[in-house]
Amino acid sequence: MVVLGKIAGPHGLQGAVRVYPFADDPLAWSRLPQWWLGREGEAPESWRPTRLIKCDLRNEMLLAQLECVADRSAAEAAAGLLVGVPHQALPPTAADEYYWADLIGLEVVNTHGQSLGRILGLIETPANAVLRVGDGQGAERLLPFVAAVV
Incomplete structure (x- = not known):
């Protein structure tokens, strides 16, 4: 699992979450149809997939609406979860680029x-x-x- 960021907490009342990105181009994540949520140290197979409904970048934070987060209470409970994707779901890198996970x-x-x-x-x-x-x-x-x- 390649960790893309961490849920910092809720945004608004409709269940959106603020995600602190760990990548140079976090808006590229909005093109990924599915994200996985898990905790640090958990085995990748225990992470759960969720559909990404909407994603915007504001003030260096991603504001994301996730299918598994229905309301503000669920968004508050999701704070601290890591956001990731399987390596094979990421777009290929250029010859002089790499993902941190590759290191x-x-x-x-x-x-x-x-x-x-x-x-x-x-x-x-x-x-x-x-x-x-x-x-x-x-x-x-x-x-x-x-x-x-x-």
Whole structure:
């Protein structure tokens, strides 16, 4: 499952939700007919699909109407859920592009050829993305995902 964003809470009284996007072009999601909802750490097969009825971008947040969210109470209950799609549902990338999910599990090697571990995840910050790199023994490093470092 490729995580696209996180439901931040309700919008209005009709069951719309505010979604904090984790992608460069979140409006492209509106072309995906179905989204999946789940919680962090849940197995992909436990995520539940829902039809996307409407999706707009406002102030860097997506406002989405989902089939499974009927009213404001349901939208409040959905806060904190992750929004994702199976990798095969995403459009193909250009030669010099990738999805963050494609990086998870890749080995990180320094300029001396020493392994620093594998990518566990990415963190979006206002300045740049940050790689979470785990050494397999519980230690983690945070590496800025910028050309000077990567």
